[in-house]
Amino acid sequence: MIKLHDKYFKPYISAEEIDDAVTKMVQDIADDLGDEVPVFIGILNGSFMLVSDFVKKYPKPCEVTFIKLASYEGVKSTEDIQRLIGLTQDLTGRTVVILEDIIDTGNTLHEVHRIFNNEGVKQLLIATLFYKPEAYKKDFKIHYIGKDIPNKFIVGYGLDYDGLGRDLPQVYQLKTTQHMTNLVLFGPPGAGKGTQANFLKEKYNLVHISTGDVFRYNIKNETALGNLAKSYIDKGALVPDQVTIDMLEAEVEKNADAKGFIFDGFPRNETQAEALDKILESKDSKVNAMVALEVEDEVLVKRLLERGKTSGRKDDSDESIIRNRIKVYYNETAILKDYYSAQDKYFGVDGVGNIEDITERLCNTIDKL
Ligand code: IMP
Ligand code: MG
Numbered sequence: 365m366i367k368l369h370d371k372y373f374k375p376y377i378s379a380e381e382i383d384d385a386v387t388k389m390v391q392d393i394a395d396d397l398g399d400e401v402p403v404f405i406g407i408l409n410g411s412f413m414l415v416s417d418f419v420k421k422y423p424k425p426c427e428v429t430f431i432k433l434a435s436y437e438g439v440k441s442t443e444d445i446q447r448l449i450g451l452t453q454d455l456t457g458r459t460v461v462i463l464e465d466i467i468d469t470g471n472t473l474h475e476v477h478r479i480f481n482n483e484g485v486k487q488l489l490i491a492t493l494f495y496k497p498e499a500y501k502k503d504f505k506i507h508y509i510g511k512d513i514p515n516k517f518i519v520g521y522g523l524d525y526d527g528l529g530r531d532l533p534q535v536y537q538l539k540t541t542q543h544m545t546n547l548v549l550f551g552p553p554g555a556g557k558g559t560q561a562n563f564l565k566e567k568y569n570l571v572h573i574s575t576g577d578v579f580r581y582n583i584k585n586e587t588a589l590g591n592l593a594k595s596y597i598d599k600g601a602l603v604p605d606q607v608t609i610d611m612l613e614a615e616v617e618k619n620a621d622a623k624g625f626i627f628d629g630f631p632r633n634e635t636q637a638e639a640l641d642k643i644l645e646s647k648d649s650k651v652n653a654m655v656a657l658e659v660e661d662e663v664l665v666k667r668l669l670e671r672g673k674t675s676g677r678k679d680d681s682d683e684s685i686i687r688n689r690i691k692v693y694y695n696e697t698a699i700l701k702d703y704y705s706a707q708d709k710y711f712g713v714d715g716v717g718n719i720e721d722i723t724e725r726l727c728n729t730i731d732k733l
Contacts (some may be wrong), residue, residue: 365650366536369526372543373519373536374648377511379556382493382521382535385510386414390421392508393461401425402459407472408432408450409530410465411702414493418463423648429453433475446475453513458486464492465522470502477504493692494518494535524651545570545597545622545624546648548631548640551657552693554671555687555715556722561626563723568730573615573621575608578643582611589614607634609639616643616721624652632696637703652733654704655726656697656714 366373367590393402401424406415408430419428433446441668460483462476473490478489491508498515517538519529529536545568551557558574565572582590583597589611594602612630619625631637637651644650659667672680704710710727715722 365648366529366532368432368519371525372539373525373529374539375534375717376518376537377513377521379534381511383417385493386417387421389493389508389510390418390423393489393491397424397459397461399424400459401427402461402628403429403455404461404463406430407465407476408462409523410524411463413530414465415463421588431479433472434594435439442544443463448479452478455480455539457486457592459489460490461491464490466496466518466674466705467492467506468496468499469689470500470504473504473506473509474502478661493521494523521665533599537626540649542623543646543654544622544647545730546644546649546651547624547730548595548651548654548700549657550697550700551715552659552664553689554668555657555659556719557628557657559719560723561628564730565626566725570624571619572626572627572628573612573630575612575627575632578611579603585623601669605639606637609636609643612640613643619627624649626650631700634703637700651709653702653729654700654710655729656701656712657726658711658712659715661687663716 365375382430392658404415404419404422404426406428408410409432412430415430419426429450430661432449432453434449460480464472467473467490476490477488490504490508491510492506493510494513495506495509495511496515497512517525518534518535519525519538520535522530523535524530547564547570549561549564553582561572561574564570579590579593582596584590590605593607593611595604596607608630612627616622616625627640631640640651665683668680668686669683679689701710713725713729714724
């Protein structure tokens with residue numbers, strides 16, 4: 365995925381596919397024109413890349429030139445007559461092939477026809493790499509089309525979004541689903557995950573999905589997945605990954621308009637991490653970062669024992685149980701640290717200090733994503 369100005373674009377047409385489409389156009393045009401020496405005219409700026417690749421492939425002698433259409437200064441409407449820049453050559457009696465990067469509404473094509481009507485050309489042929497049939501509003505014949513595309517905004521291979529993107533060798537499509545920030549929040553017991561998740565979800569307008577809460581909710585409300593999960597728990601067995609994954613996916617689907625998620629307690633292993641990638645990919649999104657609160661064991665033990673005094677939680681009052689929970693955490697999550705590190709998505713954040721300082725450290729990391 366790429367970002368141009370304020371918008372996000374996803375890969376849409378590969379350089380190979382473009383090359384195949386250009387090759388096909390070249391062959392069709394060369395077959396039709398035989399030994400006629402055509403004048404290929406590219407419409408700037410968008411067509412520069414197409415024209416370059418096109419004429420390199422063209423098997424016979426040809427001429428190449430460019431023209432540019434520019435709106436008269438101060439005139440706003442897109443329907444306005446445009447001024448022509450660059451046509452200095454006598455085209456009388458010549459076969460002219462217009463090479464366009466894209467034909468959308470056909471307004472530009474209308475101008476092209478208006479201009480070439482007075483040039484006394486032998487024939488005017490229109491060739492476009494991309495064509496949006498749903499957007500085209502004119503009757504002019506388009507003789508050669510590289511590829512039909514849906515009525516969505518694209519960039520790359522000459523096409524721009526407000527000046528950017530023309531240089532890209534492949535074509536990207538505007539993402540219609542909004543950009544999400546998805547965090548996998550990690551930290552050993554006592555690291556302060558819950559506290560920080562609450563701040564982060566407010567600040568970044570994210571939905572906090574805690575696996576523990578999701579399990580409890582599904583079991584309490586006796587959803588199909590909840591009952592299934594309970595049947596394993598009651599037997600003392602581990603809930604299979606797929607059940608957990610399905611519950612998480614349902615939770616993501618429930619929040620279709622979310623600006624992103626904080627995943628807490630999920631994923632727990634590589635299978636789940638890969639499943640999460642797929643779930644987010646289907647929403648044109650991804651995990652942006654695994655953010656891990658790093659706190660030394662001794663500090664954790666002290667914090668949890670302190671908490672145990674007031675919370676009455678049994679597992680917070682026995683030091684050996686606490687130490688074991690911390691050990692289990694590191695054993696379980698080492699693999700995920702590797703998984704996200706390999707993608708440069710692991711960010712360790714110092715989790716010692718007062719709550720506001722830790723929040724600020726987390727925000728510094730997240731703001732850079
Ligand atoms: P028309 O609507 O056929 O006249 O197309 C006008 C111009 O709009 C094209 O030459 C492009 O410069 C631009 N355009 C149309 N669709 C797209 C797109 O999807 N991406 C980038 N530019 C586009
Ligand atoms: Mg154009």
